[in-house]
Amino acid sequence: DLTLDLAAVRRDFPILEREVHGKPLIYLDNAATSQTPVAVIDSLGDYYRRYNANIHRGLHTLADEATAAFEGVRATVQRHLNAFEPREIVFTRGTTEAINLVANSWGRANLRAGDEVVVSLMEHHSNIVPWQLLERELGIVIKVIPVDARGVLDQQAYRELLGERTRLVCVNHVSNALGTINPIAEMARDAHAHGALILVDGAQAVPHQAVDVQALDADFYAFSGHKVYGPLGAGALYGKASILEAMPPWQGGGEMISRVSFERGTEFAAVPHRFEAGTPSVADVIAMGAALDWVNALGIERLSAWEQWLLDHATQKLERIDGLKIIGTAPQKASVISFVVDGAHAQDIGLLIDQLGVAIRTGHHCAQPVLNHFGVEATCRASLAVYNTPEEVDAFVEALQRVLGMLR
Numbered sequence: 001d002l003t004l005d006l007a008a009v010r011r012d013f014p015i016l017e018r019e020v021h022g023k024p025l026i027y028l029d030n031a032a033t034s035q036t037p038v039a040v041i042d043s044l045g046d047y048y049r050r051y052n053a054n055i056h057r058g059l060h061t062l063a064d065e066a067t068a069a070f071e072g073v074r075a076t077v078q079r080h081l082n083a084f085e086p087r088e089i090v091f092t093r094g095t096t097e098a099i100n101l102v103a104n105s106w107g108r109a110n111l112r113a114g115d116e117v118v119v120s121l122m123e124h125h126s127n128i129v130p131w132q133l134l135e136r137e138l139g140i141v142i143k144v145i146p147v148d149a150r151g152v153l154d155q156q157a158y159r160e161l162l163g164e165r166t167r168l169v170c171v172n173h174v175s176n177a178l179g180t181i182n183p184i185a186e187m188a189r190d191a192h193a194h195g196a197l198i199l200v201d202g203a204q205a206v207p208h209q210a211v212d213v214q215a216l217d218a219d220f221y222a223f224s225g226h227k228v229y230g231p232l233g234a235g236a237l238y239g240k241a242s243i244l245e246a247m248p249p250w251q252g253g254g255e256m257i258s259r260v261s262f263e264r265g266t267e268f269a270a271v272p273h274r275f276e277a278g279t280p281s282v283a284d285v286i287a288m289g290a291a292l293d294w295v296n297a298l299g300i301e302r303l304s305a306w307e308q309w310l311l312d313h314a315t316q317k318l319e320r321i322d323g324l325k326i327i328g329t330a331p332q333k334a335s336v337i338s339f340v341v342d343g344a345h346a347q348d349i350g351l352l353i354d355q356l357g358v359a360i361r362t363g364h365h366c367a368q369p370v371l372n373h374f375g376v377e378a379t380c381r382a383s384l385a386v387y388n389t390p391e392e393v394d395a396f397v398e399a400l401q402r403v404l405g406m407l408r
């Protein structure tokens with residue numbers, strides 16, 4: 001039974017009751033960041049009210065409680081991604097930091113001039129620029145997987161890009177600009193057949209569907225807590241234990257050592273702490289755990305089914321608008337709809353529709369290469385979360401029509 005008690009879900013999100021310019025807020029910018037349920041807000045408050053302490057070096061009660069809660073989230077994330085063991089989860093500030101960790105640790109240790117990194121055309125800048133930095137510094141070669149007219153990766157072209165020098169494939173599970181869901185398990189099989197690893201940017205997948213890193217056979221999988229109902233400032237990198245074990249640290253400092261000595265050199269801590277230098281965002285990590293608990297109490301299948309229904313509903317309504325073109329029409333999509341409209345600039349639409357209480361995103365969505373491929377500089381993007389309603393979608397489409405009436 002996948003029925004959703006939408007009213008109950010919405011009651012968990014106090015922000016949904018606010019008004020914007022005297023209109024009820026309709027929040028459709030969930031791909032940028034999702035709103036935060038009471039359980040998560042309370043988790044943050046509870047931490048600072050009751051057991052704020054620095055972790056791992058405590059020996060006092062508050063430090064022990066904070067450490068236990070923080071390490072408990074490692075197990076929560078492990079179960080959520082179906083990783084094999086908790087130490088395969090490294091806490092980061094988010095997806096961007098997770099990818100930079102891989103580039104700076106695994107990348108510098110394993111990549112040489114002429115080695116190839118295969119990157120999809122639909123990547124977020126955070127899965128492009130770290131590899132370009134290594135291109136400049138180490139002379140690695142970046143190969144780009146092309147995208148077809150629907151916004152689907154060309155799998156034939158992908159297989160042809162794989163070769164003897166391929167070391168790593170970098171691809172998002174779900175595109176934040178197009179909504180496309182990519183066939184990660186197949187792509188991993190192809191990468192592994194060539195002895196390459198695969199790094200998956202899961203920033204837009206974890207909020208919308210069940211993820212099983214073992215079934216996908218991903219070597220690295222990154223996501224951000226703030227896009228899956230958690231607070232800003234916490235995310236995670238999954239890495240296979242055997243791969244993480246062989247990686248050097250990327251930042252030095254406290255927490256990541258087992259012994260420091262000027263005379264005898266420094267020994268690094270075991271995985272995953274080796275990759276967690278300095279004091280982490282303890283409260284945010286703990287609250288990210290509360291967010292995943294919230295999602296699991298609701299049921300990720302139920303959440304997915306509702307979002308898919310809303311996506312279909314919104315797509316059908318938008319398609320009826322004269323001159324509106326949806327960018328990204330893959331058969332497998334998450335609840336992200338990018339569109340452009342003849343005779344109206346995305347920016348103008350975004351500004352005017354905000355006056356009507358509707359929050360959508362306009363711009364390049366940090367994915368300029370794929371937008372350029374579609375011949376546009378900017379799109380409007382409506383992205384749906386589990387708390388969105390059909391009434392909100394209808395009101396958004398109505399507001400959009402009013403705005404287009406003013407602009408055209």
Ligand code: PMP
Binds near residue numbers: 126224
């Ligand atoms: N990858 C994708 C697909 C994203 O949508 C985003 C966020 N827009 C990121 C990476 C970067 O995430 P963060 O800013 O939380 O590090």
